Amino acid sequence: MSLADSRPCPAGPVRGRPRSEAVERAILEGVMQLLEEGVPLAELSIERIARTAGVGKATIYRRWSGKEELFIDVVRAAEPPDPELPGTSMRDDLLVLLENLRQRGLASRSSALLHNVHTQMKSNPRIWAAYHENVIAPRRALVLDVLRRGQRDGELRPDVDVELANDLFVGPILVRSVLRPDAELPEGLAGQILDTVLAGLRPVSSTVA
Template sequence: MTTAPAREPAQRKGRPRDERIDTEITSAALEELSEGGFERFTVEAVAARAGVAKTTVYRRFPTREDLVLGALLRLNDDLPAPPPPGPVRERLIAVLQAVRSRATNSSRGRLLMQSVGEGLHSPELAEMVHARVLAPRRQVLRDVIADGIASGELRSDLDPDALIPVLVGPMFYLGAWKCVASAPKVSVEAIVDTVLVGLLPLRP
């Protein structure tokens, strides 16, 4: 109101913030979360890993929870590329295999799974993860399903939204037992084929 506040000043006076440090901090926080989980997550470890003073962290993220949220926002940095055109079966397998490998191999995938569990105790976290991280990923699968319906490869009376849990759920289920020796091994292809064909007999 003084002269012209400018909509995006973000830097009025004094030394501007180093934006590279922002990414350094969130990257370090993301790695810390991935390796140790929420329980062992500490601000000091993040600062140390980022090679940054603790003060600098607290200037951007006033509290530990803010830092967690800021880190989780970077979970979709490695968004999977949409699968190339082709038969629906192959496209579904491609998408779901990406989901599966993310839910197991990569440390970020494990973190995503943990975030779901932690979100049950923190609505704010749950809403953020859902809106900013998972919604974009679901869109990819939705598109594949819609394409399949449009091309006649899938039943025309299917509801894409209802299919998401059917297809993605098993990937999470498999990913959860990746580290358990006694867990059964099931391939993504087998699951996709099972869902495509259905369980009922009398099939040509």
């Protein structure tokens, strides 16, 4: 697995020295290699990662405070990168965010590494909490921002609970990705969800009545 396409991680840890992208990449790829060889997360020591990447332990600790933080950057590098928002309308932005979520769902199904990584994370409460705080919570906050802007701009009814709206938009993709691995995540699903939720399910006559 190559990291060539992955973006730098702006939400990552603050480091004491200027980054060396090459060293960082070698370390992240070292962790991926060990995971691909089937080494369980619990046995993934900083010492072993350093040996695999051909660096000293201090080089790793200079960049990450510990295994949890390093592992989260590995997940982030293995996932499709977070998208740029067009900012042209609430619908346009949500479409990009939901399509990215669908792509992550597909990636998690097709990549044994990502699947393995997600499973291991969920069975490790500290890493799961750190992943949640550093990766999932910011993504969720971004959707909530887009929804609030939509309310201001008249694209979303002002009385709608934006937290519930978020869950309605992401729910079908998450449920299919995580809980029903045999369910379809077809092209066009993001737009279908958006238009269905925005329009509502009631027959038009009873909406007007």
